[in-house]
């Protein structure tokens with residue numbers, strides 16, 4: 011398997027197609043950590059549900075061949091015609107056409123399929139192999155958010171997600187080995203920024219499966235906060251059996267039992283995400299207006315030079 015950290019660009023970066031007036035891209039977030047079982051899928055499903063519950067239009071893209079996000083949202087294998095696999099390989103396909111509605115109003119899934127397991131090998135020789143998902147997703151879509159549930163690896167499929175998105179949410183399980191492998195993930199993100207997606211950012215680090223009775227949980231949480239500082243979300247997801255029961259009913263925990271502590275934590279997380287998003291938008295707006303001010307300055311300079319010439 012090719013590791014994302016080893017990939018150097020096979021083709022130069024292409025500029026994303028310009029947007030027409032009034033067109034808007036959704037915000038694209040990947041839920042990523044190469045470790046399995048840290049709560050990526052649980053986070054993707056419940057975060058997407060909570061965002062939809064406050065009126066956002068959300069598309070969840072299931073990039074894991076295991077398809078847990080798809081089944082956890084009640085999508086039956088028999089209902090799947092085209093999947094995330096087709097999005098990677100069929101040029102020009104509009105993701106909105108692959109969306110399957112869920113029981114949550116405003117939340118749609120692009121389901122996974124077993125074919126994704128072979129995608130890794132097919133991508134090795136594919137044209138523009140790192141940009142395939144970016145080219146499929148960076149277009150005006152009828153969504154406010156696109157959330158990608160990544161597979162537990164730093165392979166070419168995950169690389170496609172990291173190249174496509176604006177930011178990454180990193181779930182970390184509050185256990186002894188939580189920090190193991192993290193430096194590899196951080197290095198990979200740096201490399202993706204350098205070669206493929208300069209604006210990529212860590213949106214936040216999410217502590218999952220926190221158990222207040224276990225002293226280790228607290229110690230790990232402290233270590234993570236020391237390492238990542240303000241990047242760590244204030245919201246911590248507790249260990250809660252309802253979160254693990256809900257997928258077997260094809261329901262997000264927030265629908266299965268909205269009052270359970272796990273669901274409540276994901277609702278708080280969505281609030282925190284929206285607040286961070288507002289801050290990011292504010293900064294981007296200031297930067298753009300700064301850039302506009304600068305270009306005005308430059309324009310003025312040039313025209314005054316022209317006049318004096």
Ligand SMILES: Nc1ncnc2c1ncn2[C@@H]1O[C@H](COP(=O)(O)OP(=O)(O)O)[C@@H](O)[C@H]1O
Nearest residue numbers: 046047048049050051052219248249250253254
């Ligand atoms: N906060 C939690 N409390 C209890 N069980 C959880 C919690 N988060 C996830 N789980 C369970 O742990 C397992 C792994 O979680 P999952 O979200 O599938 O991780 P990943 O996608 O990273 O492999 C699943 O069985 C899930 O239901």
Ligand SMILES: [Mg+2]
Nearest residue numbers: 050051074078
């Ligand atoms: Mg998963």
